[in-house]
Amino acid sequence: MSEAVPVLEMKGISKRFPGVQALSAVDFRLFAGEVHSVMGQNGAGKSTLIKVLTGVHPADSGRILLEGNEIRPSSPLDAQKLGISTVYQEVNLCPNLSVAENICLGRDGSEAYGIRWGRMRRKAEALLADLNVRVDVTAPLSSYSIALQQMCAIARSLSARSRILILDEPTSSLAEDEVKMLFSVVRRLKAQGLAILFITHFIDQTFEISDRITVLRNGLLVGEYPVSALSRMELITRMVGREIEEGGPARARARDAGLPAQAAGGVPSAGNGARTATPFLSASGLGRRGSVRGVDLQVTCGESLGIGGLLGSGRTEIARLLFGIDRAEEGTILVEGRPAEIASPVEAILRGIGFCPEDRKLEGVIGDLSLRENIILALQTKRGVFRNLSRTRQEEIASSYIKALGIKAGDAEMPIAQLSGGNQQKALLARWMATDPRMLILDEPTRGIDVAAKVEIMRQVMELCDKGMAVIFISAEMDEVVRYSNRVAVMRDRRKVGEIESREADEHAVFQIIAGGQT
């Protein structure tokens, strides 16, 4: 294949944003009939590369050759006309319109002067049939699964002229069988000779679908590898740029072996000695209409409680009740043995509880505030409006956490929205660390961030836990839940269906409880 002429060649692409060199002299090539993954941590330059290719940003220097001819796409529409089709992470379609309308309207000019419904329906059916999808195209798009909506987006983006299909994290909101469905479509398109550029955070999927992998790091090209020549470990090492233990520190097992929970730092594990007799927080019969029912939980200082369960099982709802975002209608919460009515987040914060929410963008960071302001915000609310932190003190706090957590930012006055996802998540952790919490609730703290940031974040949290902080760790990744907890509470259908010691558990044990109740 290497003698063949690539469909697309990007040579020496550089792009600078204020304060960041997003890409420097990156080469990339794409052959017909291959799936090529671009891997890298957050901030590696993947998105920038795609945006240069699709004409969202012009490159500062470098050339793009499509089938040997130099192109300068000036907008995504322009790129589409040149044969570069893109399907973005979020499905950018109209859920209330029919499948046929979503696929056909505005796609080419043929509906500009009146719609012929029959023709449009047949066209949509034909386009979907190319992807081996057969559905009723007159039904609204929202009546189908996200996976099918993705296929519609693909069908819409492809045209006779398409040479390249860019799939930007298409699987991030798909269930496993839906991923399979999507991949069969991808393979079919590949067989038809389309060049496919695939971006994902999931390492397993990369290995499953790709022919070649290009790795980027800090805006630099690390290398291009045939997938057969690369092991998982090698890929991760190249993305991170240093050796890491895959998955980071495991909690329960390290305890068992009498080892520190972290490889780095050499902080001795406090082990069970740090657990005090009364739990820091205990909830019994906790419930609320439309939320969870009858949940009993206990977390002790120095202990990490995992909450596992499938999507919609009530994991996040528990966190919302404990943090006072929703008010509990039934049950009681005891904090350090005393009854506590937690009716608002600020009451939870005053009791020493912190909460990193699931949706970082909507519930976590305040994008237009600076990194400094985002970090000191929770500490400031804990102190109250009138005990203002001086500017100097704020800068001290911010810079100390930026250093301790390795947050990569031009300076602390940058709007936090300009930081990568992993760095934003670190800043949120810093926000709560600054309040010196007794208990930290983490809801999907590792979602959508790169491996290195994930390991760093969990190392910090586990270190705090060893120093006596209680942790509630919520994640959809069952192996992560088991790894980062001492005990796992298992949720199903908005009820707690069991609890298991992590040292005895693996993800299968958790799934077994979900499938059959308490073992």
Added chain:
Amino acid sequence: MRAPSLGVEAVPQPLRRVMRKRIFWPLATLALLLLFSLATNPHFFAVTIRDGHLYGSLVDILNRASPLMIIAMGLTLVIATHGIDISVGAVVAISAAVAATLIGGELVLSGAHVPRFPLPVVVLGALAVATLFGMWNGVLVSLVGMQPIVATLILLVAGRGVAQLITSGQIITIYYSPYFLIGNGFVLGIPFSLFIVAAVLAVLAFLARRTALGLFIEAIGLNPIAARFTGIRARSITFWVYAVCGLCAGIAGLIVSSNVKSADGNNAGLLLELDAILAVVLGGTSLSGGRFTLLGSVVGALIIQTLTTTIYSVGVAPEVTLVVKALVVFVVSILQSDRVRNRIAALGQIGEAAP
């Protein structure tokens, strides 16, 4: 080569730092307007002392702008929370009506006029009523969860009715001369209303920047959900911000009624809410909430008043003044947008590169 979109880089470093300041563009606009006025009227900047008081166009602009400056400051906080208060004009009328009623409108032909209540009661009573109406808005927005424009529209409509109810549908003329100090008096040669403006600015700026209130307000305006998740008492802060806005409108109502020596429920503060919104926007606070500048809004109010005064002093025919005003506002608003600014900066850069 395509011109870089961030053309600000063409400008030398120290100047660039000044240009980044939020207050730079409003101040530049004001300076330009004043220079234009000076060009058309060489005596525009002249300030003379008559009877121990300062007189001149500049003093006049400051004095006339004071109700607008005060309202704009209160409204700035509301807008920073991603809200809006279009009832401020009506609250001005209510405050004026309460003050006038508490003073009492009987004309006394001989001897000094005796008010129904002492002056402190008059002032505090009017301000208390205005604050209460601000709180009413605050309850509707923060507790009931109504959209701010709808919530305050209610008071915009009802407020004038309330004002007329208070004055029994009459225009009350005020004869009590100590009251005239507020909007017409001078202290140390300077209009008394400017001391009020300074006091309001000082108190609000202290609250906004020396306490965490400013940060919390910005956080609420930018991302209310994240703000709540971080423990900010968004509801209570929003409530108080509307209350303060009502209070500011109340203060403006006292100045206005004292200035015209009467309270007219129908016309006092009419359309003032629109000028106030404009002042906030011209001052550099975005209507979509978040970052705000109190000083900017003060400058914004001065821009509006300077414009009005200039148009009259240049001798534009009264029937076209509004059109001229609209044109200037249009140009200034366009200049405020980042996109246009970057274009202009980019043009400057090409110009530099050419020779």
